[in-house]
Amino acid sequence: MSSPGSGNRIVQWIEYRLPIFSWLDHTVGSGYPAPKNLNYLWNMGSLAGVALVIQIVTGIVLAMHYVPHGNMAFDSVEHIMRNVNYGWLIRYIHANGASMFFLVVYIHVFRGLYYGSYKYPRELLWWIGLAIMLLMMATAFMGYVLPWGQMSFWAATVITNLFSAIPLIGEPIVTWLWGGFAVDSPTLQRFYSLHYLLPFVIAGVVIVHIWALHTHGSNNPTGIDVKGPQDTLPFHPYYTVKDLFGLGLFLIIFAYWVFYNPNYLGHPDNYIPANPLQTPPHIVPEWYLLPYYAILRAIPDKLGGIVVMGAAIGVLFLIPWLDTSRVRSATFRPIYKQFYWILVADILILGWVGANPPEGYFILIGQLATAYYFLHFIIVMPFVGWFETPRQLPDSIATSVLDKGGGADTAKEGAP
Amino acid sequence: MSTTTSGGGHGDDASRRDFLYIATGAFGGIGTALAVWPLIDQMNPSSDVLALASTEVDLSPVKEGQAITVVWRSKPVFIRHRTATEIEAARNVIVEDLRDPQADEDRVQQDKWLIMVGVCTHLGCVPLGQKATDPQGEFGGWFCPCHGSHYDTSGRIRKGPAPANLMVPPYEFLSDTTIKIG
Numbered sequence: 241m242s243s244p245g246s247g248n249r250i251v252q253w254i255e256y257r258l259p260i261f262s263w264l265d266h267t268v269g270s271g272y273p274a275p276k277n278l279n280y281l282w283n284m285g286s287l288a289g290v291a292l293v294i295q296i297v298t299g300i301v302l303a304m305h306y307v308p309h310g311n312m313a314f315d316s317v318e319h320i321m322r323n324v325n326y327g328w329l330i331r332y333i334h335a336n337g338a339s340m341f342f343l344v345v346y347i348h349v350f351r352g353l354y355y356g357s358y359k360y361p362r363e364l365l366w367w368i369g370l371a372i373m374l375l376m377m378a379t380a381f382m383g384y385v386l387p388w389g390q391m392s393f394w395a396a397t398v399i400t401n402l403f404s405a406i407p408l409i410g411e412p413i414v415t416w417l418w419g420g421f422a423v424d425s426p427t428l429q430r431f432y433s434l435h436y437l438l439p440f441v442i443a444g445v446v447i448v449h450i451w452a453l454h455t456h457g458s459n460n461p462t463g464i465d466v467k468g469p470q471d472t473l474p475f476h477p478y479y480t481v482k483d484l485f486g487l488g489l490f491l492i493i494f495a496y497w498v499f500y501n502p503n504y505l506g507h508p509d510n511y512i513p514a515n516p517l518q519t520p521p522h523i524v525p526e527w528y529l530l531p532y533y534a535i536l537r538a539i540p541d542k543l544g545g546i547v548v549m550g551a552a553i554g555v556l557f558l559i560p561w562l563d564t565s566r567v568r569s570a571t572f573r574p575i576y577k578q579f580y581w582i583l584v585a586d587i588l589i590l591g592w593v594g595a596n597p598p599e600g601y602f603i604l605i606g607q608l609a610t611a612y613y614f615l616h617f618i619i620v621m622p623f624v625g626w627f628e629t630p631r632q633l634p635d636s637i638a639t640s641v642l643d644k645g646g647g648a649d650t651a652k653e654g655a656p
Numbered sequence: 657m658s659t660t661t662s663g664g665g666h667g668d669d670a671s672r673r674d675f676l677y678i679a680t681g682a683f684g685g686i687g688t689a690l691a692v693w694p695l696i697d698q699m700n701p702s703s704d705v706l707a708l709a710s711t712e713v714d715l716s717p718v719k720e721g722q723a724i725t726v727v728w729r730s731k732p733v734f735i736r737h738r739t740a741t742e743i744e745a746a747r748n749v750i751v752e753d754l755r756d757p758q759a760d761e762d763r764v765q766q767d768k769w770l771i772m773v774g775v776c777t778h779l780g781c782v783p784l785g786q787k788a789t790d791p792q793g794e795f796g797g798w799f800c801p802c803h804g805s806h807y808d809t810s811g812r813i814r815k816g817p818a819p820a821n822l823m824v825p826p827y828e829f830l831s832d833t834t835i836k837i838g
């Protein structure tokens with residue numbers, strides 16, 4: 241199908257006035273050539289898109305029943321759970337959907353980190369992706385406040401208080417964020433307004449992300465550039481079908497949480513109504529924020545902890561320049577590949593420390609893991625890039641796929 | 657360049673036009689900033705929130721060694737009837753060595769009544785220590801479970817990430833047994 245819908249007169253009529261069919265064809269159709277060697281890690285982008293749509297649809301439905309007021313929010317969520325037809329289902333999809341969204345986005349980011357997708361000419365694409373990740377964190381945080389349980393309330397208190405560490409203007413900023421002298425109904429109401437807004441902002445930024453992606457096309461497991469048509473396959477039907485198959489698997493995992501373990505990823509304290517006079521003995525963020533939380537607590541100084549936590553994400557913006565290797569894919573980087581997996585382990589350790597109280601040896605482990613996290617990006621990345629001898633790159637994507645003894649097999653071995 | 661295009665022959669046209677650009681830009685910028693201010697300021701505490709200024713508390717039921725928590729401006733306020741040992745512990749420290757140096761005398765109006773906002777100066781959790789069964793930290797005062805801050809019997813920060821002592825709110829004794837906070 242070279243000119244889309246060429247046979248259909250209605251399609252032609254529209255296409256002449258608004259070339260939307262050829263646009264679609266170039267974006268996700270047969271007119272978009274994608275590298276022929278993409279592995280399943282390249283499914284995460286489309287899954288993230290689906291997850292965003294699921295959040296928006298279930299969110300809009302929840303908003304029809306939810307009441308954003310300090311006196312009624314908790315009860316209205318219970319009302320959704322007990323009285324509204326299928327309310328329990330919609331809320332469980334929304335609550336677990338946030339976790340599934342972060343899961344696929346985090347895999348997506350680690351994929352980029354492994355295959356060097358942040359390198360020239362995709363630096364801006366990487367930045368836009370990080371911006372989406374930050375917006376997701378803000379959205380999920382504000383959504384978590386809405387049920388107005390104990391965890392909601394104290395998460396809101398602790399996170400907004402981070403701003404009080406800013407010298408001089410910190411306190412006025414916090415009062416401004418709260419709309420009062422503590423987290424209270426005005427805070428809840430503005431968070432609700434923003435929680436509704438931000439997902440649509442994310443959708444907009446996603447469009448820019450895809451625009452940047454399509455400017456130079458997808459990276460691929462070998463990290464070498466597409467050299468001609470023999471290296472690619474049309475997106476439709478090859479990758480539309482592969483994405484749909486991945487979606488099926490994703491929805492099975494999603495359904496497991498929703499139907500068999502809906503509260504596992506949450507925290508039981510959030511079924512206790514917010515009480516401004518009592519902090520729960522052990523407050524933790526949702527799992528997807530635990531590594532940052534561990535970094536925050538690793539520094540025994542208020543402002544310092546916040547600066548270092550911010551730097552943990554900030555440093556990701558710099559890696560297109562911190563990585564000095566001329567080879568993109570870690571598949572062909574025997575030394576860097578090992579450091580990559582150490583980093584993954586380090587981040588998992590940070591998450592584990594973040595989930596535990598800041599006592600005893602957890603403090604030390606958290607500090608060591610934080611130090612290593614920065615060491616990886618600031619020291620390991622540039623130095624390994626300079627001194628490592630990469631393995632022989634395949635001549636092209638096509639040869640790497642055909643040549644069974646060469647790049648393709650080893651590429652599979654090395655893939656995360 | 658404008659001399660050739662305008663044909664008017666005014667050599668200073670270019671700089672006059674620059675001035676107009678800058679002036680227009682400046683007025684546009686200031687105007688926009690003024691228009692944005694209400695959109696920002698609406699998020700600050702509204703009049704009714706500001707009006708909730710003061711709380712009166714009867715201290716007579718609080719026996720020595722006991723503590724109560726009252727609410728002022730939607731925050732918890734700790735009121736502790738301190739024992740002689742607690743007061744002595746609070747005074748037996750070298751003030752200069754503290755993270756936020758403040759003598760116990762400067763934190764109380766009457767020695768036995770310690771009155772403070774019960775909000776950890778780290779990230780705003782409510783420290784434990786009001787109940788006899790609560791952990792009271794290594795200095796016998798309060799312990800914040802969120803990130804492990806220890807406060808002494810004068811509510812001063814002694815250990816952990818918090819930068820400052822628990823805040824003393826403005827209050828006055830209306831009689832021997834009633835206070836007005838705020």
Ligand code: HEM
Pocket residue numbers: 292295296297298299300301302303306317331334335338341376379380381383384385386387435436438439440442506
């Ligand atoms: C980026 C997409 C989104 C994410 C990551 C997200 C995340 C969350 C999270 C984590 C919660 C708390 C769930 C719980 O523990 O109960 C929540 C609640 C809520 N969200 Fe969203 N959300 C998104 C989009 C939306 C949209 C577009 C709306 C539309 C208005 C919405 C409306 C709500 C409502 C009304 C609640 C409160 C009810 C409840 O707690 O279940 N959300 N959201």
Ligand code: FES
Pocket residue numbers: 776777778779780781800801802803804805816817818
């Ligand atoms: S809020 Fe008290 S120690 Fe962090």
